[in-house]
């Protein structure tokens with residue numbers, strides 16, 4: 308596969324100068340914006356699937372067309388894989404051969420879904436955020452997950468959190484935000500021997516270096532609606 312993905316262009320020359328202030332403010336204050344009805348309903352359906360499965364949870368956030376979720380469902384057959392993306396055209400794109408029985412793909416806004424998952428005491432053993440939108444302009448810091456009010460809920464979910472990106476600075480910032488929340492992440496170059504997402508495949512085919520950030524945020528059994 309040949310591809311020609313544009314390299315990330317940013318007007319930042321390092322970690323955003325407002326990162327610490329922004330993250331500390333969000334860590335200290337719950338995000339109180341009302342949850343949309345649509346995402347509440349989506350969360351309820353995901354909760355029912357998770358509860359019925361009786362299996363530990365793997366969360367695949369920003370799953371796009373769900374290929375990474377499918378790959379995880381095959382790699383971890385004893386887990387319940389929930390893939391979440393806000394794009395209807397992506398999340399409803401079907402693949403040949405049917406879906407794995409341990410997989411649930413759902414359309415939802417993660418700004419709401421993460422909060423509901425935290426409040427519902429979800430405890431994913433693994434949590435993937437693969438190739439999140441980078442929002443590389445300096446003025447868009449708050450659109451990056453570590454600059455968003457919901458960052459505190461992402462951290463509170465716990466588990467083994469893994470992010471991948473073609474923009475190293477995004478992951479450096481995320482690691483800095485995790486440090487402010489009291490967690491250490493490990494940032495390394497990532498060789499995608501067998502790409503599991505369309506963006507991973509595209510960036511690899513374009514010869515772009517890829518990066519991975521992994522952090523162990525603590526673990527507890529997955530439950531739904533319990534404590």
Ligand SMILES: C[S@@+](CC[C@H](N)C(=O)[O-])C[C@H]1O[C@@H](n2cnc3c(N)ncnc32)[C@H](O)[C@@H]1O
Pocket residue numbers: 369370371372375391392393394397415416417418437438439440504505506507
């Ligand atoms: C760059 S794409 C990566 C998709 C996939 N992980 C991949 O690697 O092919 C980023 C994805 O994040 C999703 N996304 C961005 N903001 C979101 C939000 N607030 N809630 C849910 N999904 C979101 C987009 O719809 C998009 O599918």
